[in-house]
Amino acid sequence: MEQDWIWGLVGGLLIGTGGAVYLLANGRIMGASGIIGGLVDGSGRSTATERLMFLAGVILLPILLYPLYGHVDTHVSSNPAVIIAAGLLVGAGTRLANGCTSGHGVCGISRFSLRGIVATVFYILAGGLTVVFFRHLLGVI
Amino acid sequence: MRLLYAFIAGGLFGAGLFVSGMTDTSKVQGWLDVFGDWDPTLAFVMGGAIIPMAIAWRLVPGRKPLVGGTFPEPQDPRVSRNLVLGSTMFGAGWGLAGLCPGPSIASLSYGGLWHWVFAAAMLAGMALAPRLRVTLDRTVPAE
Numbered sequence: 553m554e555q556d557w558i559w560g561l562v563g564g565l566l567i568g569t570g571g572a573v574y575l576l577a578n579g580r581i582m583g584a585s586g587i588i589g590g591l592v593d594g595s596g597r598s599t600a601t602e603r604l605m606f607l608a609g610v611i612l613l614p615i616l617l618y619p620l621y622g623h624v625d626t627h628v629s630s631n632p633a634v635i636i637a638a639g640l641l642v643g644a645g646t647r648l649a650n651g652c653t654s655g656h657g658v659c660g661i662s663r664f665s666l667r668g669i670v671a672t673v674f675y676i677l678a679g680g681l682t683v684v685f686f687r688h689l690l691g692v693i
Numbered sequence: 694m695r696l697l698y699a700f701i702a703g704g705l706f707g708a709g710l711f712v713s714g715m716t717d718t719s720k721v722q723g724w725l726d727v728f729g730d731w732d733p734t735l736a737f738v739m740g741g742a743i744i745p746m747a748i749a750w751r752l753v754p755g756r757k758p759l760v761g762g763t764f765p766e767p768q769d770p771r772v773s774r775n776l777v778l779g780s781t782m783f784g785a786g787w788g789l790a791g792l793c794p795g796p797s798i799a800s801l802s803y804g805g806l807w808h809w810v811f812a813a814a815m816l817a818g819m820a821l822a823p824r825l826r827v828t829l830d831r832t833v834p835a836e
Contacts, residue, residue: 556714556720556732556734557733557734557737558737559712559713559714559734560713560714560715560733560734560735560736560737560738560741561737561738561740561741562709562712562713562741563708563709563710563711563712563713563714563715563738563741564709564713564737564738564739564740564741564742564743564744565709565741565742565744565745566705566706566708566709566712566713567705567706567709567710567713567738567741567742568709568741568742568743568744568745568746569705569709569745570701570702570703570704570705570706570709571702571706571742571745571746571749572745572746572748572749573698573701573702573705574698574699574702575746575749575750575753575758575764576749576752576753576756576758576759577694577695577698577702577758577759577760578695578698578699578702578758578759578760579757579758579760579762579763579764579765580765581765582702582706584706584793584794584795584798585794585819588794588798588815588816588819589819589822592816592819592820593819593820593822593823601696602695602696602699603699605696605697605699605700605703606699606700606702606703606706607703607798608700608703609699609700609701609702609703609704609705609706609707610703610704610706610707610710610795610798610799611707611798611799611801611802612704612707613703613704613705613707613708613711613799614707614708614710614711614716614799614800614802614803615802615803617708617711617712618711618802618803624711624716624717624803625717626716626717626718626800626803626804626805626808627717627718627719627791628718628790628791628792628804628805628807628808628811629718629789629790629791629807630807632810634789634790635790635807635810635811635814636810636811636814637786637789637814638785638786638787638789638790638792638811638814639786639790639792639797639810639811639812639813639814639815639817639818640786640814640815640817640818640821641782641783641785641786641789641818642783642786642787642790642792642793642794642797642811642815642818643786643794643814643815643816643817643818643819643820643821643822644779644782644818644819644821644822644825645778645779645780645781645782645783645784645785645786645818646779646783646793646794646819647779647818647819647822647823648775648778648779648782648822648825648826648829649775649776649777649778649779649780649782649783650775650776650779652783652793652794652795653787653793653794653795654706654793654794654795656780657739657742658739658742658743658746659746661739661743662742662743662746662747662749662750663746663747663750665768665770666770666772667768667769667770667771667772667776670772670776670777670780671776671777671779671780672780674776674777674780674781674784675780675781675783675784675787676725676784677781677784678780678781678782678783678784678785678787678788679725679784679785679787679788680725680726680727680784680788681788682725682784682785682787682788682789683722683725683726683729683788684726684727684728686788686789687722687726687729688728688729693722693789
């Protein structure tokens with residue numbers, strides 16, 4: 553749609569403002585994989601409530617906004633092999649790399665972090681190649 | 694206050710992911726698919742998010758977080774094997790499903806069954822990561 557990019561920009565500004573609040577108020581880097589992963593592997597046990605409150609906000613706001621949109625189709629794949637493989641790769645990969653799109657991408661690039669920039673280059677390249685391979689060559693996604 | 698700020702930050706993050714369309718996997722895959730009907734939205738989301746964040750980083754030097762404590766130390770800038778390998782694995786999964794950790798959580802309430810399956814697999818992957826780290830160190834010593 554025509555105005556998709558405007559909503560992308562508005563949403564981006566909201567995401568960045570969330571990251572700014574988390575940094576300036578709590579002194580923490582807003583990385584989704586780190587916040588979740590610390591709860592999964594126990595490394596964030598001492599800050600578990602703070603992590604859970606953050607995730608509660610992430611889940612609650614879409615619930616509140618959803619009625620304004622009526623229906624939102626996420627066009628997600630219903631191929632179990634694709635979804636499970638993708639989830640495992642995203643979970644293990646982001647923890648191994650210590651960050652994902654929010655931590656390395658938004659928070660890393662904005663402070664000119666070399667690690668954030670390198671991570672972003674690699675996950676975009678891998679993502680692009682994966683889509684091209686599985687969509688145009690194999691036709692499974 | 695720390696918990697309230699965490700909730701506000703998470704709320705802004707969740708609202709941003711929702712209104713930007715980043716929980717729509719076809720928009721993410723559409724951005725990655727340069728040979729298809731290319732969708733530029735993700736670039737605007739990233740650009741929009743980096744602006745307030747860059748301002749925030751400029752406010753850090755000489756200050757303390759509102760709730761006290763200290764700001765995160767600058768990271769070791771070295772590019773490690775785990776950074777490159779992990780990011781490549783993450784990118785492959787991101788391309789396959791069109792979901793990354795933030796949007797996968799934000800979409801749980803309305804995305805349906807497959808978003809829950811993805812999230813469960815992602816948590817399993819996160820739980821396996823420490824073991825993967827040890828195995829990698831044993832078989833392919835880094836640096």
